[in-house]
Amino acid sequence: MGLGFIGIYKWSAAFGEFMNTSSKKIDHKKDEQRAKGAEAIVVFEGDVVIKQRLEKPYREKSFDDAIRKKRTKKEAKLMQKAYDKGLPVPKVERVEAYIIVMERIKGKPITVSEESAKKAGALLKALHNIDIIHNDLTPANILDRKGKFYIIDFGLSFSSKRIEDKASDLFTTATSFKPFSEAVLESYGDVEIIKRYKEIKKRMRYVKD
Numbered sequence: 563m564g565l566g567f568i569g570i571y572k573w574s575a576a577f578g579e580f581m582n583t584s585s586k587k588i589d590h591k592k593d594e595q596r597a598k599g600a601e602a603i604v605v606f607e608g609d610v611v612i613k614q615r616l617e618k619p620y621r622e623k624s625f626d627d628a629i630r631k632k633r634t635k636k637e638a639k640l641m642q643k644a645y646d647k648g649l650p651v652p653k654v655e656r657v658e659a660y661i662i663v664m665e666r667i668k669g670k671p672i673t674v675s676e677e678s679a680k681k682a683g684a685l686l687k688a689l690h691n692i693d694i695i696h697n698d699l700t701p702a703n704i705l706d707r708k709g710k711f712y713i714i715d716f717g718l719s720f721s722s723k724r725i726e727d728k729a730s731d732l733f734t735t736a737t738s739f740k741p742f743s744e745a746v747l748e749s750y751g752d753v754e755i756i757k758r759y760k761e762i763k764k765r766m767r768y769v770k771d
């Protein structure tokens with residue numbers, strides 16, 4: 563029982579609302595682990611992951627609450643949509659005001675290689691086919707479980723049919739797989755969107771210089 567236990571204990575005490583309504587009580591002794599990003603706190607608990615969107619102290623409280631609720635709902639909705647369409651994403655188990663309880667993918671973030679870049683390009687295309695813009699599909703947000711790749715972290719995602727949105731999403735992913743950006747494009751395969759991607763790339767160069 564190390565520091566991890568204390569961290570989890572404090573965390574779960576602070577979010578009593580979830581604990582009281584959750585049918586599955588958190589077992590503090592099992593599987594304590596935390597990963598902290600800027601937007602959310604993630605707790606691993608047996609077969610599930612609990613992702614809680616954090617308060618932003620610089621935002622007015624009621625505004626902050628509303629915004630976090632809205633974004634949590636949206637994140638869960640898009641993840642659910644992808645799951646329903648058969649894409650490899652964690653199953654959403656439960657949604658609370660600021661919390662998503664989802665299936666835990668027991669795997670590791672992928673490493674950059676030509677092969678992983680190819681798989682990522684195909685996954686991005688599958689999302690775009692159902693008009694989901696992931697907005698952060700980088701190696702850190704793809705988990706490898708026994709060779710199968712899972713897309714996680716829909717925290718910045720939104721729905722769109724626009725070519726510009728898809729192309730800029732492709733830019734984010736392709737750039738994150740450098741030096742294998744070409745492999746991402748190759749498996750992504752959509753000529754019209756790749757054309758726009760190239761225009762965006764030119765624009766970016768222009769901005770940089």
Ligand SMILES: Nc1ncnc2c1ncn2[C@@H]1O[C@H](COP(=O)(O)OP(=O)(O)O)[C@@H](O)[C@H]1O
Pocket residue numbers: 597598599600601602603604611613652664665666667668669702703705714715716717
């Ligand atoms: N469903 C999941 N299964 C396993 N690990 C997860 C899952 N969701 C998140 N994680 C882990 O938690 C980390 C942070 O979660 P993520 O959804 O990416 O939030 P953030 O917005 O903080 O990046 C991930 O990089 C991953 O290691």
Ligand SMILES: [Mg+2]
Pocket residue numbers: 599702703715
């Ligand atoms: Mg992430």
